[in-house]
Amino acid sequence: MIHLSSDTGDLFEQSYHFAQKQVRKLVEKHAGFYPLYTQNGKWTHEGPDWTHWCDGFLPGMMWIFYKHSPPDTPEANYWLEHAVRYTTPLEPRKHDHDVHDHGFLFLSSYYRWWRLTGDPAHRDVLIEAGKTLAQRFKEKGQYLRSFVADNSLFIDIMMNIGIVFFAARETGDRRLRDIWENAEPMAFNRRRTVEDLWGYCRTCYYAETCLAGCTWTAHALMGRAGNNPMCHHRALDFDARGLRERLVKVKDAEGRSFDHGEFEIIVEAAVGEAAMADG
Numbered sequence: 001m002i003h004l005s006s007d008t009g010d011l012f013e014q015s016y017h018f019a020q021k022q023v024r025k026l027v028e029k030h031a032g033f034y035p036l037y038t039q040n041g042k043w044t045h046e047g048p049d050w051t052h053w054c055d056g057f058l059p060g061m062m063w064i065f066y067k068h069s070p071p072d073t074p075e076a077n078y079w080l081e082h083a084v085r086y087t088t089p090l091e092p093r094k095h096d097h098d099v100h101d102h103g104f105l106f107l108s109s110y111y112r113w114w115r116l117t118g119d120p121a122h123r124d125v126l127i128e129a130g131k132t133l134a135q136r137f138k139e140k141g142q143y144l145r146s147f148v149a150d151n152s153l154f155i156d157i158m159m160n161i162g163i164v165f166f167a168a169r170e171t172g173d174r175r176l177r178d179i180w181e182n183a184e185p186m187a188f189n190r191r192r193t194v195e196d197l198w199g200y201c202r203t204c205y206y207a208e209t210c211l212a213g214c215t216w217t218a219h220a221l222m223g224r225a226g227n228n229p230m231c232h233h234r235a236l237d238f239d240a241r242g243l244r245e246r247l248v249k250v251k252d253a254e255g256r257s258f259d260h261g262e263f264e265i266i267v268e269a270a271v272g273e274a275a276m277a278d279g
């Protein structure tokens with residue numbers, strides 16, 4: 001069982017139990033169905049399936065519920081049985097070239113299964129999935145293609161890349177390891193330290209853990225990562241001092257691929273005329 005002592009812990013426990021209730025309801029009402037998104041509040045609908053990129057998340061929740069259930073109880077058995085039932089059909093996706101989401105699919109499901117059992121067959125599924133994803137690597141440019149086209153690259157799906165590292169570690173394949181360790185575009189986020197932060201983020205209380213939040217947001221707004229004005233903590237801090245930040249565009253995007261304009265941050269009073277004008 002999960003036990004947390006703080007107030008936040010109570011909220012977490014409630015949410016955790018609610019999640020279990022919802023997953024149970026889903027699998028009992030729509031057995032074998034992997035939800036993607038709702039339409040008019042319903043999981044099942046005629047909307048597009050895209051690439052079934054979320055299919056690992058449902059079994060992933062079941063593995064978590066199993067892990068935190070009291071051992072050898074009907075609850076634990078229920079979640080184990082369902083976790084296996086929903087994980088097993090994902091295996092053929094290890095060779096799926098139409099998706100770039102092998103990390104989401106397999107680290108949520110097979111990885112958790114392998115961690116529990118140590119079964120080499122589960123490890124092999126993970127390795128194959130990692131190798132399939134690594135086929136998107138473009139030597140010239142040292143980046144992973146998001147789609148099978150050279151002008152697309154991983155941005156918001158970087159969390160998938162861990163499975164390439166898993167395959168590299170488990171097989172000792174130097175070429176796979178290089179994608180993770182030495183390809184600069186892959187390491188770009190990972191190597192950032194507090195020393196790379198600037199502006200407000202450099203002096204922020206959370207600097208060390210947050211490292212200025214979303215790289216893409218900061219880069220697209222400010223021309224470089226390390227100072228992210230789109231931050232709730234930061235807005236609250238300015239507000240507490242009667243101030244706010246406003247972004248003013250100082251340079252248009254030039255119209256090239258992955259291009260961006262540039263903005264300047266204006267710090268101003270949050271009260272009186274300025275605040276009234278903005279409602």
Ligand code: SF4
Pocket residue numbers: 200201202204205206207210211212213214227228231232233234
């Ligand atoms: S993004 Fe927000 S929380 Fe993170 S370092 Fe910057 S100001 Fe602090």
